[in-house]
Amino acid sequence: MAPTRNAAVIFNQVPTGYPEPGKTTVYDTTRTIDLDNVSLDGGVLLKIIVLSNDPYLRGKMYDARGVSSTLGAPDVYALYASPFHLGEPLSNYGVGRVLRSEDARLRVGDHVTGVLNFEEYAVVGRSSVSGLRKLENKENLSWSAYVGAAGMTGRTAYYAYHEYAKAKKGDNIFVSSGAGAVGSQVIQLAKLDGLKVIGSAGSDDKVAYMKDIGADVAFNYKTTSTEDVLKKEGPLDVYWDNVGGSTLDSALGHMKVNGRLLECGMISAYNTKEPYAFKNIMRIVSFSLSVHGFVELGLADKWEEEFYREYPALIASGKIKYREERSPFSQAGEAILRVQMGDNVAKSVIVVEED
């Protein structure tokens, strides 16, 4: 059979600042693949359907040469810390459909999710195929849901909330970046458990969205003082932190004894060199607080099966809502830049094949 086009998004150049489309990332339509004869190496050939676009990708855009691929960290950290390779496609969580299989577990037509290359077609060989999860999708969700609410962002919220929040009905939780891909899932999980939910975000549109999905108190931190809100609506049993810095400091000052802080991110610190001086750090001792950092892969062994049993059904029933911003594959570089600049208004997904 004649070679088929296999367009890809290539890591072309290490960026010094934001990743520029056409320079950092290049959409390359010149590559081809022989779908009938390409070696599967004991794995599968996939048609890629959708790919996730996440903030953490920027951390992988450095020069791999001379750097240990795992930085000495356990395997679960390799994904987040290991660099992309110059001249090769980017990779991230995605969904694909099996076109050919040499793996007994997977059949033609099955849908799978896992870490996939930014290509139209991709071979996942023997050594990686066990990392793919077969998606039954009895709930008939859009495949893109499986890289968002039913994928990594939902898993992050679900795993850590269940592992660390230890919340019960009536508890108070504060979620920063509550309109974000992960924060919006946390708000809804907390509401399902009967918590009082306080959410913060940086625009009135996002405040309206937090109210839509059930937040009891939602405020724009740019126009309303976080300190004032927590003084009025606290004290807190749980704080889900996406931002760090002064917001974390305010939360520390308004926790109850034995409160739990879940450290999902500290975006306020990513782009500043000035370390933040915490006034309330001593509260960790005097209020017996527990502060937990995590990555979702580190909690997967414990929570993955429960998540897939429960969460897609919650989404299908409308009890958990999500929103997404879809970009075509040819515009992946632009979409990546948009997420890095914080201009996306919802979870960004890159659509390689429309449903």
Place this chain on the structure above:
Amino acid sequence: MAPTRNAAVIFNQVPTGYPEPGKTTVYDTTRTIDLDNVSLDGGVLLKIIVLSNDPYLRGKMYDARGVSSTLGAPDVYALYASPFHLGEPLSNYGVGRVLRSEDARLRVGDHVTGVLNFEEYAVVGRSSVSGLRKLENKENLSWSAYVGAAGMTGRTAYYAYHEYAKAKKGDNIFVSSGAGAVGSQVIQLAKLDGLKVIGSAGSDDKVAYMKDIGADVAFNYKTTSTEDVLKKEGPLDVYWDNVGGSTLDSALGHMKVNGRLLECGMISAYNTKEPYAFKNIMRIVSFSLSVHGFVELGLADKWEEEFYREYPALIASGKIKYREERSPFSQAGEAILRVQMGDNVAKSVIVVEED
């Protein structure tokens, strides 16, 4: 029977700075008690033997009037947060011998430990008597051990180490204030588990003591850079924090993925108004660290029985060592000041009746 002298150490005045003997605290020998006829209110009359002298006592030296005695915190926090009452004796952990009893659980001659008044004789009535623990002392330890290594300081180390360190043989632990009452117990617990132990303290005498009790690496942070030591001897699985500030920041920067930080105290922050700017706080997220604040009473339900089954025997066998600085009751005010100024070289105990 004629009244018997019942000397006491009275909380006489709220201090503005350090607690001055004769002003903040007064040794009062004018008080008396009728040992035969004083009402026991369903409890016991105790001859006080020894009392503990701890840094946290300073936090109780404020004016009780108009302040909720528990500050709205759960009961386990009331001890640490509630104020002493002006004109009444101080109180803290101690050991006493039962002289008379109306409580079925306790008999004349029994020894008990619990929170006791700074008096020669004290009645513990019906509402408090259940808080006393009867000491079998099969190991024939000095009673003063039961306010130190076999008391609150040992319990603090034992409870939190077992609850949060999750350490296994060969793990690296760093203990700041490693020659202190609690830190020295942590070092020995960690050595019993086969950990590599790094300890820091502020004098060469304390460094020598840390080596005596088994620390693999012991250094004087005033003359050797903590950062340099951790770079050479780390990375760390566990950090036991007694000091906070720059030491905590260095530890954060040298933790392994999934490392545990145990927040026992932040003495560097107690006497400064300037909040510390943490350079490595983001490591909590990127290295999936867990940071645990605690007070020993909050962990007592889970660990107290095991502690008393195991720890006094470890002390008796010499596997756990301790040292103490003994002051007579009449010098309690001076001893309290000494601890507040950090001039004590070992766990301070106040001896009311010599063994």
